[in-house]
Amino acid sequence: MKPVTLTIGELAARSGVAPSALRFYEERGLIHSTRTSGNQRRYERSELRRVSFIRIAQQVGVSLERIRDALKELPEGRTPTKADWTRLSARWRAELDDRIALMQRLRDTLDECIGCGCLSLQSCRLYNPGDELAAQGSGPRKLLG
Amino acid sequence: MKPVTLTIGELAARSGVAPSALRFYEERGLIHSTRTSGNQRRYERSELRRVSFIRIAQQVGVSLERIRDALKELPEGRTPTKADWTRLSARWRAELDDRIALMQRLRDTLDECIGCGCLSLQSCRLYNPGDELAAQGSGPRKLLG
DNA sequence: CTGCAAGTTCAAGTGCACTTGAACTCAAGT
DNA sequence: ACTTGAGTTCAAGTGCACTTGAACTTGCAG
Numbered sequence: 001m002k003p004v005t006l007t008i009g010e011l012a013a014r015s016g017v018a019p020s021a022l023r024f025y026e027e028r029g030l031i032h033s034t035r036t037s038g039n040q041r042r043y044e045r046s047e048l049r050r051v052s053f054i055r056i057a058q059q060v061g062v063s064l065e066r067i068r069d070a071l072k073e074l075p076e077g078r079t080p081t082k083a084d085w086t087r088l089s090a091r092w093r094a095e096l097d098d099r100i101a102l103m104q105r106l107r108d109t110l111d112e113c114i115g116c117g118c119l120s121l122q123s124c125r126l127y128n129p130g131d132e133l134a135a136q137g138s139g140p141r142k143l144l145g
Numbered sequence: 146m147k148p149v150t151l152t153i154g155e156l157a158a159r160s161g162v163a164p165s166a167l168r169f170y171e172e173r174g175l176i177h178s179t180r181t182s183g184n185q186r187r188y189e190r191s192e193l194r195r196v197s198f199i200r201i202a203q204q205v206g207v208s209l210e211r212i213r214d215a216l217k218e219l220p221e222g223r224t225p226t227k228a229d230w231t232r233l234s235a236r237w238r239a240e241l242d243d244r245i246a247l248m249q250r251l252r253d254t255l256d257e258c259i260g261c262g263c264l265s266l267q268s269c270r271l272y273n274p275g276d277e278l279a280a281q282g283s284g285p286r287k288l289l290g
Numbered sequence: 291c292t293g294c295a296a297g298t299t300c301a302a303g304t305g306c307a308c309t310t311g312a313a314c315t316c317a318a319g320t
Numbered sequence: 321a322c323t324t325g326a327g328t329t330c331a332a333g334t335g336c337a338c339t340t341g342a343a344c345t346t347g348c349a350g
Contacts, residue, residue, distance in 0.1 A: 009326065019327085020309055028307095038316050040327055060251065061206065064307070096252040100245060106205065107241040154296065164297085165339055173337095183346050185297055209337070 005034070005042035015051040022051070030054055030068045046079045053088070060096060150179070150187035160196040167196070175199055175213050191224045198233070205241060 012019045025031045026041075031050050033041040050071060057067045073088060074080045157164045170176045171186075176195050178186040195216060202212045215233060219225045 007327080018309080021307080023328095024308060036316090038327085039329095040316070056251070058307095060248070093252060096248060100248050100252065103205070103241060103245050103248065106201070107238060107245065152297080163339080166337080168298095169338060181346085183297085184299095185346065203337095 003042075005044060006048070008033075008041045008043070011043045011048060011051065014048055015055070017051055017055065025051070025054065025064075028064055028068060030064060030071060044079060049080070049085065050074075053085075057092060060092070060099065062095075148187075150189060151193070153178075153186050153188070156188045156193060156196065159193055160200070162196055162200065170196070170199065170209075173209055173213060175209060175216060189224065194225070194230065195219075198230075202237065205237070205244065207240075
């Protein structure tokens, strides 16, 4: 009779995330586990959904720190309900909407800017101060193939 | 009588990119300069447009290596014409279109997936093998504020 | 001509998100 | 009981995109 909890290897296999990454997420407080008498991690099935959420958010370009902050809003004691997740996803949906709108603006402005010669950053709409796509910190951003 | 070329400080001021970053870009072959008799860098005004392009591409999530590859297609000897830039931007526009489409798909699928409980990565549309948003390498992705 | 901001090189450091390696223990099948 | 794959910790390493610091030189204004 199989137990309901998952080993780190099982969680890794099901989520497509390496065990080392899962330990890293746990260290950073993004996911949680209990331990067996022999000190091995055991994950609730609900952690799988957390991991999924983390990967989705990362694909959208959110840092682990911000993901952790978002996940903190899920209930600590009990397994999150569908309602908990829906509430959380609503906020990410809004963020996605914003990001999509920004990228559309970027796209619609690109030809125009290059064509008109304003691509000098000073007066370009792409570099509007209000534009939240502005660079923020260093590091690689490998989001496109 | 001011010369037409820019010092690194001037290019930095006009582009909003730190001098250290400009040296870094040059080292990586993304931009080019000539030197004065005293070994200081002087930039053509057209380099400003290159820097702008680099920043725009970065905001979209493209790595410096891929940006460099794209910029290699600009003419080496002469200052790029508007046509050169338009041709280049057309490709990025296509890439932006793809990325926007993917994010829209992500958005439209998010509620559904979380609602239906499929957010277990296995069968989820968000993790379709054909989905090019799939993670590709490590590193931070700070694209949202 | 002198002073000093702005330029130069080179090596090393930073932050993020992990990965890898060493040395070890645990759990399950034969 | 023994082997073997999977798990454990901890320290160190990796890749990207830069930044910082030290030690030095240039170029312009007064």
